[in-house]
Amino acid sequence: MKQYDEWNEIKKQTQQINFNLGIKAREIYWTKIGFNIGSEEYGKGNEFVRSVIIIRQLTHDLFIGIPTTTTLKGNNDYFHNINYIEKNSNTTISSSAMILQQKVFSKKNF
Numbered sequence: 001m002k003q004y005d006e007w008n009e010i011k012k013q014t015q016q017i018n019f020n021l022g023i024k025a026r027e028i029y030w031t032k033i034g035f036n037i038g039s040e041e042y043g044k045g046n047e048f049v050r051s052v053i054i055i056r057q058l059t060h061d062l063f064i065g066i067p068t069t070t071t072l073k074g075n076n077d078y079f080h081n082i083n084y085i086e087k088n089s090n091t092t093i094s095s096s097a098m099i100l101q102q103k104v105f106s107k108k109n110f
Contacts, residue, residue: 007035007048019107023063027054028084032109033067041067041101052105053082053097066102068095 014032023029031052033043043049052065070093073079078100086093 003035010034010046010048014108017108019110021107021110023054023057023107025054025056028052028068029054029110031065031067031105033105041069041098051095055102058104061107062104063107064102065105066097066099068097070095072096 010032011034028051030049031043032048033041033050033052034048036042041050051068053068055064055066057063068082072081072094073096075081078098079096080099081094081096083092083094085091
């Protein structure tokens, strides 16, 4: 139960933030995706974040994204392996896009 309470506090703080960040398809952002139930993917660390691939911006505030995992999976209908260069450290990151977990996110979650 503790993690749900912690996520609820982060969610309340996140709701107060106003981002005016321009995003583009194929960019990857660290996004607060929370502590979810069942088989829904959840975020990691103190802020419950995970890297998310931007698929398409829907409105000024909403976009479709695909969460990623550093646990490499086989390419299939549900996962697709990708490599990208992390901007700050200039290192190559290997991960799997979790296509089955795509959903709509708010830009407030950055």
